[in-house]
Amino acid sequence: MPLQFGTLLEEERPLGEAMRRGWRGRCPQCGHGRMFRSYLKVNDNCPACGLQLSMHRADDAPPYFTILIVGHIIVPLMLVLEQEFHPAEWVHMVLWLPLTLILSLTLLPRIKGTLIGLQWAKRMHGFGGHPDD
Numbered sequence: 001m002p003l004q005f006g007t008l009l010e011e012e013r014p015l016g017e018a019m020r021r022g023w024r025g026r027c028p029q030c031g032h033g034r035m036f037r038s039y040l041k042v043n044d045n046c047p048a049c050g051l052q053l054s055m056h057r058a059d060d061a062p063p064y065f066t067i068l069i070v071g072h073i074i075v076p077l078m079l080v081l082e083q084e085f086h087p088a089e090w091v092h093m094v095l096w097l098p099l100t101l102i103l104s105l106t107l108l109p110r111i112k113g114t115l116i117g118l119q120w121a122k123r124m125h126g127f128g129g130h131p132d133d
Contacts, residue, residue, distance in 0.1 A: 015121040022117025023110050035113050055126035056119055062112035070103045
């Protein structure tokens with residue numbers, strides 16, 4: 001269904017596809033260009049299609065969602081291990097600290113890319129050609 005901004009009629013952008021492309025670290029518009037120039041630094045423009053990516057506003061949402069997801073994975077597993085086997089404290093340290101670190105570092109850029117894809121699909125923060133209010 002087309003969106004209407006004033007007298008301008010614009011086509012709806014594919015939300016799921018844009019978020020999947022962002023998860024893979026690709027441009028939400030074309031899916032070919034790399035979104036990140038380094039671990040969390042977003043390219044100013046897509047190298048493939050030229051989409052301006054610099055106006056995204058991911059801010060604190062990616063770390064928040066990363067903590068939320070990792071916490072909901074690690075804490076129940078830690079509790080189950082403790083209740084079933086009662087291991088020594090060093091076992092918890094050796095197991096959960098590296099797993100928490102690996103999950104966090106793996107999920108953070110993917111969640112940031114997904115949120116940028118969401119912003120592009122919903123024409124948020126300048127992705128629609130309209131200034132923010």
